[in-house]
Amino acid sequence: MRFPLCVIVLLLMVSSTLLSSCVTPSMCPLAPISHSPVRPANIARPPDLILLTYDPLFATVARNMHPSWSPDGRELAFERDPSLTGDSGLCIIQADGSQPTMLWPIGGTGTMEPAWSPVGNWIACWVFEQHALMLLNRDGERGQYVTDKGNRPSWSPDGQRLVYERWLSSSDIDICLINRDGTGFQALLEGSTTDRDPAWSPDGHRIAFASNRDGAYNIYVMNVDGTQITQLTHATGDPKRGMIQPTWSPDSTRIAFVCSSDSIFTQQGVLYVVDAVGGEPKLLLDADRCFDPAWSPDGTWLAFSYGDLNPSGPLGSDIYLLRMEQ
Numbered sequence: 001m002r003f004p005l006c007v008i009v010l011l012l013m014v015s016s017t018l019l020s021s022c023v024t025p026s027m028c029p030l031a032p033i034s035h036s037p038v039r040p041a042n043i044a045r046p047p048d049l050i051l052l053t054y055d056p057l058f059a060t061v062a063r064n065m066h067p068s069w070s071p072d073g074r075e076l077a078f079e080r081d082p083s084l085t086g087d088s089g090l091c092i093i094q095a096d097g098s099q100p101t102m103l104w105p106i107g108g109t110g111t112m113e114p115a116w117s118p119v120g121n122w123i124a125c126w127v128f129e130q131h132a133l134m135l136l137n138r139d140g141e142r143g144q145y146v147t148d149k150g151n152r153p154s155w156s157p158d159g160q161r162l163v164y165e166r167w168l169s170s171s172d173i174d175i176c177l178i179n180r181d182g183t184g185f186q187a188l189l190e191g192s193t194t195d196r197d198p199a200w201s202p203d204g205h206r207i208a209f210a211s212n213r214d215g216a217y218n219i220y221v222m223n224v225d226g227t228q229i230t231q232l233t234h235a236t237g238d239p240k241r242g243m244i245q246p247t248w249s250p251d252s253t254r255i256a257f258v259c260s261s262d263s264i265f266t267q268q269g270v271l272y273v274v275d276a277v278g279g280e281p282k283l284l285l286d287a288d289r290c291f292d293p294a295w296s297p298d299g300t301w302l303a304f305s306y307g308d309l310n311p312s313g314p315l316g317s318d319i320y321l322l323r324m325e326q
Helices: 005-019
Strands: 049-051 063-069 075-081 089-094 101-104 111-116 122-127 132-137 142-148 150-155 161-169 172-179 186-189 195-200 206-211 218-223 242-248 254-260 269-275 282-295 301-307 317-323
Touching: 063 282, 063 301, 075 111, 089 111, 111 150, 122 150, 132 150, 142 150, 150 195, 161 195, 172 195, 186 206, 195 242, 206 242, 218 242, 218 254, 242 282, 254 282, 282 317
Parallel strands: 063 111, 063 317
Antiparallel strands: 049 317, 063 075, 075 089, 089 101, 111 122, 122 132, 132 142, 150 161, 161 172, 172 186, 195 206, 206 218, 242 254, 254 269, 269 282, 282 301, 301 317
């Protein structure tokens, strides 16, 4: 029996995927990268918005989220939860969407919220199994324990220190500094307010963060020693809503962030950008389920997750790239 060429090609592609296997837990080619794509409601024109993690050959449900760029901008690390259970693994994908690879396995560890060092091959992650902030090597080797209660890490430009959230409770979140080897702990912001989502500026001088210290969550910046706190956005109202998840442009002049109109702990909203000295925020993408923006090293793209973070939600999430104005 003779088959059409298109059928033969499809069979070869599927066979190649099914036959691929891992010798070690690291560097494992991913199975189906995602589900039917969760598309933002408001798309500019196709060249401006690229769906990175969807593979149309498959239809599994997954959450692909928390993208983080490699220093050269050629790859992204991200968190992948293939069954919506919270049992996440650390993955790497090329910036063109090719070669999705499992870097650290799914299966009890819960490797979350990766942050790629701006120098070298280390990726900081919160590992749920250890309830700890740890460093993993790009080659998939378990690196080193840094500290406990360490969420949402962000690197200093020289790759020697990390700023992170320290969760004491859902209403008591502090921002702390630590050296990459676990020494030199310093609490920058602590107290009765919730300060979260720290992001170290590429020029090394400031840290952006979200806080409900004046009511609703807003974006602030401060010096790396915790002084000279400046409020950039001015949302008012419910202290569980507002502006969260800041990410710096590579020239440290702008900050993209998420504006959430729902409970802050869904972590989803609309994408905005504001000048690092303040001013009127500008709408980037009017789609209300965006989260975790990450600016590319060359300033061309904003990676972000889009989808449903509700534990009972069926939609999952994918990673997109939005072209940014220079």
